[in-house]
Amino acid sequence: MKTKIQELRKAGKISQAELADAVEVTRQTIISLEKERYNASLELAYKIARFFGKTIEEVFLFEE
Structure with missing residues (x-):
């Protein structure tokens, strides 16, 4: 599943560690999500979307 996490994080000048702390996961989880090795x-997904003030669909791009 493609995500806009890295794009949103960089636009807000937020580190992987800061995002990980905010959504209560490890930095490694954020790295895996950004590299599309892991599906949230x-x-x-809700916590990450809420952190950025977006909907889940705006952050996670589902392709069938």
Whole structure:
């Protein structure tokens, strides 16, 4: 699943560690999400989207 996490994070000048702390995961999880090696759970997707003030669909691009 493609994400806009890295783009949003860089636009807001937020480090991977800061985002990880805010959504209660490890920095490694954020790295894996950005590199599209890991799909977020619904709960984590919601937390990340809410952190950026976006909807889940604006952050996570679902392609069938």
